[in-house]
Amino acid sequence: MDSHRPWCIAHRGARDEAPENTLAAFERALAYPVDGIEFDVQMSRDGVLVLFHDRTVQKVSGGNQRVADLTSDELAQFDWGKWFHPDFTGEPLMTLRRALDLLDRFPRMLVEIKSHPSERASGHPYRLTERLIEMIDHPDFSTFHDRIAILSFDPDVLLRAHVRAPHLRYVLNVPDTALSMIRGETNHLWAVDINIDRLAERHVQQAKNKQLRVLTYTCNSLKQVDKARQLGVDGIISDRPGWLIDQIG
Numbered sequence: 610m611d612s613h614r615p616w617c618i619a620h621r622g623a624r625d626e627a628p629e630n631t632l633a634a635f636e637r638a639l640a641y642p643v644d645g646i647e648f649d650v651q652m653s654r655d656g657v658l659v660l661f662h663d664r665t666v667q668k669v670s671g672g673n674q675r676v677a678d679l680t681s682d683e684l685a686q687f688d689w690g691k692w693f694h695p696d697f698t699g700e701p702l703m704t705l706r707r708a709l710d711l712l713d714r715f716p717r718m719l720v721e722i723k724s725h726p727s728e729r730a731s732g733h734p735y736r737l738t739e740r741l742i743e744m745i746d747h748p749d750f751s752t753f754h755d756r757i758a759i760l761s762f763d764p765d766v767l768l769r770a771h772v773r774a775p776h777l778r779y780v781l782n783v784p785d786t787a788l789s790m791i792r793g794e795t796n797h798l799w800a801v802d803i804n805i806d807r808l809a810e811r812h813v814q815q816a817k818n819k820q821l822r823v824l825t826y827t828c829n830s831l832k833q834v835d836k837a838r839q840l841g842v843d844g845i846i847s848d849r850p851g852w853l854i855d856q857i858g
Contacts, residue, residue: 615837616644616844617853618719620827621662625848628693630660631700635711641851644844645717647760647826650705652737657681658705658744664725668692677733705744712753719846720745721782722770724763738766742773754778760802771797780824783812795819800843802826805833813840831856 622634623641630648638646649662654677665673669687676684681704690700705720712718722741724734744750745757758778761767767779778799795801800822803812808825816823826846828834834856837845847853 614857615842616717616824617642617850617857618645618647618717618824618844618846619643619850620647620846620848621649622646623848623850625829626851628690628697628700630662631689631697631703632707633690633697633700635703635708635715638850639714641854643716643850643854645719646715647719647721647846648708649721649723650737650741651676651723652733652740653681653684654678655680655682656736656740657684658737658740659684660703660705660708662723664723677728705741709744709750712750712756715756718753718757719760719780720757721760722763722766724761724766729763729765734763734766735769738770739773742770742777745777746774758799768797795821800824802846805837808836808840808842810840813842828853 619638621629622631623637624634626637627634635646648660650658651661652658659676659681661676665675666687667673669689669692685702688698689702690697722738728734754777758780759770760780760782762782762784764781767781771779779797780800780802781798782802798821801816802824805825805828813823822843824844824846825837825842828837828845828847829849834845834853845853
């Protein structure tokens with residue numbers, strides 16, 4: 610990796626220009642020379658992996674149902690773009706299956722497994738993880754594995770995924786309250802991802818000492834980008850990928 614130019618990673622697509630985690634947001638991001646696109650994956654009640662960040666569908670439907678409690682058909686009935694702007698009215702639900710079909714267009718794909726603490730007792734995030742690994746590790750996508758990284762704030766999710774597919778790349782999203790996790794067991798990790806406002810030189814050094822790459826989120830201001838570059842991170846995640854590329858070159 611070029612130490613002078615970190616990767617420019619579009620956060621949930623170009624979410625400053627289009628509804629996040631949708632095909633429209635990905636198309637906007639791919640219009641720029643991005644180095645990767647990050648997005649969030651959850652699982653519907655009937656086991657379909659869908660792209661959405663929030664635990665409930667309040668943003669798109671006004672209701673408070675959990676994504677995990679709705680079937681894929683029920684989720685598909687919502688308008689996934691109108692909440693962002695009327696120009697995106699009719700934007701369909703994005704699934705992981707559809708995203709994987711775009712792999713040949715994605716420079717890199719950073720797939721975040723959402724693991725809500727309230728759902729862990731039921732095992733839902735771990736079933737999601739099993740299903741996700743099953744899909745990504747399919748022979749149809751084997752030539753793209755060096756473009757895919759799997760992220761989560763839940764270290765148990767990453768450990769379970771690594772047991773299933775040790776050849777894939779795993780990134781720990783380090784919680785703000787647990788930055789000391791970098792000093793723990795990391796042999797299964799490829800990188801850590803740390804909030805730019807919490808990121809410090811010691812965290813970068815700890816990671817580098819363990820041969821881990823360092824990503825940081827979410828850099829939407831020049832001050833944040835300058836800090837990330839001064840600390841020598843390997844990847845910068847931004848809601849504004851076009852703007853970020855203008856800053857970095």
